[in-house]
Amino acid sequence: MRERVLRCLAVCGAAAAVAVGGVAPAASAGDGPEADLAFHGSAAMASGVVDVRFTPRNHGPSAVSDATVRLRWSEPLALRQVLPGGCARSGLRVVLCRVGALAADGLGERVELRVRLRGAPSEVLLEIDTVWNGGVVDLNRANDRQRVLVLDTGDEYYF
Template sequence: MRRVLAGAAAVLAAVCGAVGPARAVGGGPEADLAYHGAASLADGRVKVRFTPGNFGPSAVPDATVRLRWSRALTDAQTLPAGCARSEPRAVLCRVGALAADAVGERIGLRVRLLGAPSEVLLQIDTVWSGGTVDRNRQNDRQRVLVLATGDDYYF
C-alpha cells in the first residue's frame, strides 16, 4: 500500500505541478472554466467522459480537475495518462492549457468502486487553473447522481 501511495504522490506531483487554489486572490487574468460530459454506473464500474472548456476572456496556461465519488474506489485502478489517484475517493486529471473561448481535449476514465452500489454521487471541480481567476464557479463545479442502470447521466 505504501508503494501505491508513494507512486500516486509522484504522479500527482507530475500531473499538478505546484498545486494552488483555482480561486486565486487578487488580480490574475480572468478565465471561465467549464466541464460538460456524461457518467454511467454498472456493476460497480463508473465510466466518465467530459470535455473541458474556457469561456475566457483569458487563456488558461494549465489546469487540473478533481473527480470525487461518494464511494471509495478499489485499490487497483488503471487510469489514463495525466490522471492520478489523490485520495480514497478522488482522482486528479490534468486538463492542460485552454485558449480563451475554446474547448480542450476530451477526458475519459473508468474507475471501479468498492462493492456494487446502486448509485454514486460524482463531483467535478477545478483544483488548479495556472494562476487565472475564475469568478464564475457555477460551471466548473458539477455534481451528478449516477444510478447503477448503465445509462448515461449528463452534466
C-alpha cells in the same frame, strides 16, 4: 502522502500537487487574468464500474496555461485502478486529471476514464471541480463545479 505528491507532480502538474491535500490554490479578483472554466459531459455506471467522459472549456476572456480537475466519488474506489495518462489517484475517493492549457473561448481535449468502485453500490454521487487553473481568476465558479447522481442502470447521466 509524499508518494502521492511525487506521482501527481509527474502526472497532473506541479500546481495540482500542491492541492493534493485538499487545499486548492485560489486567486481573487485583480490577482490575474480572468477566464471561465467549465466541464460538461456524462457518467454511466454498471455493476460498480463508472465511465466518465467530459470536455473542458474556457469561455475566456483569457487563456489558461494549465488546469487540473478533481473527480470525487461518494463511494470508495477499488484499490487497483487503470487510469488514463494525465490522471492520478489522490486518496480513497479522488482522482485528479490534468486537462492542460485552454485557449480563450476554446475547448480542451476530451477526458475519458473508467473507475471501479469497491463493491457494487446502487448509486454514486460524482463531484467534479477545478483544483488548479493556472493562476487565472474565475468569477463564475458555477460551471466548473458539477455534481451528478449516477445510478447503477447503465444509463448516461449528463452534467
